[in-house]
Amino acid sequence: MRQILVIGIGTGNPEHVTIQAIRALNTVDVVFVLDKGKEKADLVALRREICERYIEERPYRIVEAQDPERDRNPTDYGVAVEDWHGARAALYEAMIERELGEDGCGAFLVWGDPSLYDSTLRIIDRIVARGRLSFDHRVIPGITSVQALAASHRIALNRIGAPVQITTGRQIAGGLSADADTTVVMLDGDPTFAHLDPDLTIYWGAYLGSDDEMILSGRLGDVAAEIRRIRAEARARHGWIMDTYLLRRPIQ
Numbered sequence: 001m002r003q004i005l006v007i008g009i010g011t012g013n014p015e016h017v018t019i020q021a022i023r024a025l026n027t028v029d030v031v032f033v034l035d036k037g038k039e040k041a042d043l044v045a046l047r048r049e050i051c052e053r054y055i056e057e058r059p060y061r062i063v064e065a066q067d068p069e070r071d072r073n074p075t076d077y078g079v080a081v082e083d084w085h086g087a088r089a090a091l092y093e094a095m096i097e098r099e100l101g102e103d104g105c106g107a108f109l110v111w112g113d114p115s116l117y118d119s120t121l122r123i124i125d126r127i128v129a130r131g132r133l134s135f136d137h138r139v140i141p142g143i144t145s146v147q148a149l150a151a152s153h154r155i156a157l158n159r160i161g162a163p164v165q166i167t168t169g170r171q172i173a174g175g176l177s178a179d180a181d182t183t184v185v186m187l188d189g190d191p192t193f194a195h196l197d198p199d200l201t202i203y204w205g206a207y208l209g210s211d212d213e214m215i216l217s218g219r220l221g222d223v224a225a226e227i228r229r230i231r232a233e234a235r236a237r238h239g240w241i242m243d244t245y246l247l248r249r250p251i252q
């Protein structure tokens, strides 16, 4: 039976890779690398570095593929994501069939952890549901950008007994939800902050875990402009940026 491992690799520091992940990597015949966008080259390089550094026990191959393009301005967001996932499922299925022998083991190295804003597991479920290809699959957890953000700022995510909401820039375009004490925002391509309460405390971080990590925190009204300035500069310098921020309401 073919084996597929979905391995969380952390967010940019090779030392985020867990011992469980290293053991799993050392059972792999093929590492599948799929990336997209401007950050592609840097993220692929990190995956290669992880393989070179940690796989010592057997020969392996890296198979790279171009992720299908996604419609970034769809009229119907749900339909566009559905189509994109369909195209990715077909691609992954073809790669597994072509590159792995009947008893082969393949791995998808997922940025951060596969449980958080990543579609790899949904795509694998789709392939399983299609029923054309049989394989076992297993998930190895990794450090998320949310954990990396909290660690770099030396903060706990939640206030005592209080909830945390994890969401996207798109979802907070109309403001934070009324009951959110702490909100972590990911996937925000252009944080404006202008529509948010200036008395919120923000903990912001970019390229977390990597040598290029940047963090900044403070009262939102005091630091928003500075975050936007250094974010734009860093984005221009690297050609891409990945950043995450946590917003906390003032104590009432």
Ligand SMILES: C[S@@+](CC[C@H](N)C(=O)[O-])C[C@H]1O[C@@H](n2cnc3c(N)ncnc32)[C@H](O)[C@@H]1O
Pocket: 011, 012, 110, 111, 112, 113, 114, 115, 116, 117, 118, 143, 144, 145, 146, 185, 186, 187, 188, 205, 206, 207, 208, 209, 210, 242, 243, 244
């Ligand atoms: C598609 S999601 C993937 C999240 C990933 N699975 C995780 O566990 O963190 C990409 C978003 O994660 C956040 N992110 C990922 N890596 C990051 C990093 N090194 N520094 C800051 N934010 C990061 C950003 O908000 C980015 O837009």
